[in-house]
Amino acid sequence: MEQYNLATKEVKVSIKKDKESFTKTLAEKAEKAAAAGHIKILYQTTKTLVGKYTRSEMPVKGAGGKAIFEKDAQAARWIEHFTSLLNRPPPTNPPEILEVRRDLPINCDTPSQVIEKSSTLSNN
Structure with missing residues (x-):
């Protein structure tokens, strides 16, 4: 049991050192990116340092x-x-696209209700 406790303690110390080393490396990378004007790298590094970002x-x-x-x-x-x-060859069976009628019957006159409302508004 004593060996297990010692090994656990060593692992925790090693993890702490690794994390500090990783953080220091990222901070240096962020400083270099800021000095060089690389905003994208600076942003990604900052997000990684904060811990809310996984790329x-x-x-x-x-x-x-x-x-x-x-x-x-x-x-x-x-x-x-x-x-x-x-880049593939054109289809062997071209699609059947029907021609559209161009002369659709559209009433372009002013609606009678609009004329009535505008005349009643102008009279009052």
């Missing part, structure tokens, strides 16, 4: 099903995906 960066799956972690490779994969999705 999920999911890996993109390649054509073979393997995960891609590098940003450049992910962008290339997205380009490949949308190119194959959007």
Whole structure:
């Protein structure tokens, strides 16, 4: 039992040191971003430091099903995906779109009720 308590204490101390190191690294990153004028990085780092922000960066799956972690490779994969999705041959059966009548009977006269109301308002 004594060994367990010592191990638990060591783990807690190690976690505390790691957390302090992580926080210090993020603070330095935020300072560098602020000095360089990188607002997006500064915002993300600040949100991470506050603890209310989790940025999920999911890996993109390649054509073979393997995960891609590098940003450049992910962008290339997205380009490949949308190119194959959007550049497809035209449909073999064109859709049947009926022609619309252009001369619809629309009454453009002023409604008689409006004329009556305006005349009663002007008389009073």
